[in-house]
Amino acid sequence: MNRQQRRSVGQQQAPARIAPAQVALAEAIRLHQAGQLDAAVPRYRRSLALAPDQPDALQNLAGALNDLGRPAEALALLDRALALRPLYPIAHFTRGNALWALGRPDDAIAAYGVALTQKPDFAAVFEARSLVLSGEGRFGDTLADAEAALRLAPRDPYAHNARGNALRALGRLEEAISSYSRAIALAPDYADGQFNRAQTLLAAGRLDEAWSGYEWRWQTPQMIAQHRRFRVPHWQGEAAGAEAGAGLRLLIHAEQGLGDTLQFCRYLPMVAALGFTVILEVPRPLARLCGTLDGAADIVVQGEALPAFDLHLPLMSLPGRFRTTLASIPARTPYLAADSAAAGLWRARLDGFGRGLRVGLAWAGNPSPGNPARGAMDRRRSIAPGRLAPLWDISGVTFVSLQKDGPRLPDSLPVFDAMDEMGDFADSAALVSTLDLVIAVDSAVAHLAGALGKPVWLLDRADPCWRWMLGRRDSPWYPSLTLYRQETPGDWESILAEVRADLARLALQSNRPG
Structure with missing residues (x-):
């Protein structure tokens, strides 16, 4: 049973006059605390069928459903519980968790605030709110909440992990590593602490120290369900010499x-x-x-x-x-290739746009519906199409959309868009191979361009993924990549002004034969 599940289980306070319901509730709580959520849910429902107006049963069932990925059902139950007992901090906490899972961060923050008003020493709420605040790019507030949790629970590994997350987002990598190390010292099997420390070591360029910890990803709540198990063993890297894997x-x-x-x-x-x-x-x-x-x-x-x-x-x-x-790092590119015949067809179509620089654009990633943390990250890395307006009037540039999904540009803009014709990444690679430059947010398009050896300008959020590191404009993974990173979370205007100036300069230098 994980920490969030334990915290979502309130204590039984059913009155004696509904003893059968109380028995069912006690059994549900026992199963819930053992991590048997699927078995606990029908017991909670049985208790509520016998006595519908039980705030504890409603709150606990909501917590179980939220942990099972059913936050909409949880929210309805919590509203019932809070109507019966408004002064109920754990229910406000669980309500915040459900709202976060539903992609309503502002409402989640408000619910956590109510919980803290009712119970100011509720460390778990500070930790949870720090996660939501981080998703919204409010990294200073994230750190404040994490440190508030630590003052209340100085030996809580989860609070040390929350502080590490905040420090990493603020670019204070060595301090973050220390916080994660403290979390691990308190709880050596704490997978999130191990994995977060590994990612921060990678961001700091300490790759050799990081890879063993990176294997903890399979024990984290967000990835444990993706762990593949086969009847054959993992390759442990034993084969180090030429032909050592022959026949395998x-x-x-x-x-x-x-x-x-x-x-x-x-x-x-x-x-x-x-x-x-x-x-x-x-x-x-x-x-x-x-x-x-x-x-x-x-x-x-x-x-x-x-x-x-x-x-x-x-x-x-x-x-x-x-x-x-x-x-x-094996950084030689290209290591992937486009189909030359398909590339020739795209080249012929783009020739109709005349001379000039051909620049691909990708402004959004995958919103990851159902995954609030990844969805929040995607909001931070993606750029609303309207913010790209400073680029459109650069002379000598033909813009080509590489944005397959997500928000589309208005049809009135001077952008070549054939993404509806793309069946897969081989199709996209053929188009990208004809371009002079790709400008993209941190998405698969940037990796595609880098793997093809095409020049790519990566427009990066202030709290970058570990692979882009800190304090550099280049990438050790892709020699053709240049980084443009926010100084302030959410500030795309400054980045796009710099990109506009550099692109206009590059367009003047371009001399494509007519």
Whole structure:
């Protein structure tokens, strides 16, 4: 049972006159505290069927449903509980959790505020609110709440983790690492603390210290359900010499986002060089493009039948298996290739727009509905199309949309948009290969351009993903990438003004034959 689940379980306060309901409630709480949420839910419902007006049963059932990913049901129950007992801080806390899960951060913050008004020493509420505030880019307030939680519970590993998250978002990486280390010292099996520390070490460029901790990702609540288990063992990296993997079939399976797969599939030639026959399993949109990668004997689409294999490994464990440091990142590009015939067709269509610089644009990532933390991150990394207005009147530039999903540009703008014709990333790669430059937020499009060796300007949020690091304009992963990073959360205007000036200068230097 995780911390959030424990905190969502209130104490039984049912009156004696509803003893059968009280018995059912006690059994539900026992199952809930044991982490058996699916079994607890019908017991809560049984108790409420016997006695509907039980604030504790309503609140606890709401907590279980929220942890089962059913926040809308939880919210309705909490409204009933609070109508019966308005002074009920744990219910306001659980209500904040449900609102956060529903993508209503402002309402969640308000609910947490009510909980703290009723119970000012409720450390868990400060921790939860710090997470929501971080999602909204309010990193100073995030740190204040995390430190308030620590004053109330100085030996609480979750509070130390919350402080680490706030410090990392503020760019204070070494302090963040210390906070995560304190959390781990208090609770060595705390997966979030281990994983967050590893990501912060990566952001600090301390790659060799990070990879073992990065393996804790599979124990975190957000990723444990994605952990693949097979009847064959993990490859532990034992085969270090040439041909040491001869005769063995190794399955490498993609994980996390499309951009992650595009970034880390670069390791497959290194695996194949050890003599393994490599099977790469990827999402369908990447299958054709990954077929251009050296080192993969077989490409399999996720969800389809796998051939026989002797060993397996998640894709993003490969850097650790090769003990990657900043100096040893396999940074040679391109390692993916576009279809030349398809590229020729796109080139001919773009020739109709005349001379000038051809610049691809991608302004949004994946909003990740149902995942409030990732959804909040996407809001911070994405740019509303209207904010791109300073770019449109640059002379000598043909803009090409590379935005497949998300908010679209008005049809009246001078942008070539054929994304409805894109069936997969191989199609997109053919178009990208004809461009002079790609300008993108932190999304799969930026990784695609980098993997193809195309110049790419990455427009990055103030609290970057670990892979883009801090204090540099380049990337050790993609030699053709230049970073434009916010100084202040949410300030795209300054970034776009800089991009406009640099792009106008580049357009003047361009001399495409007519």
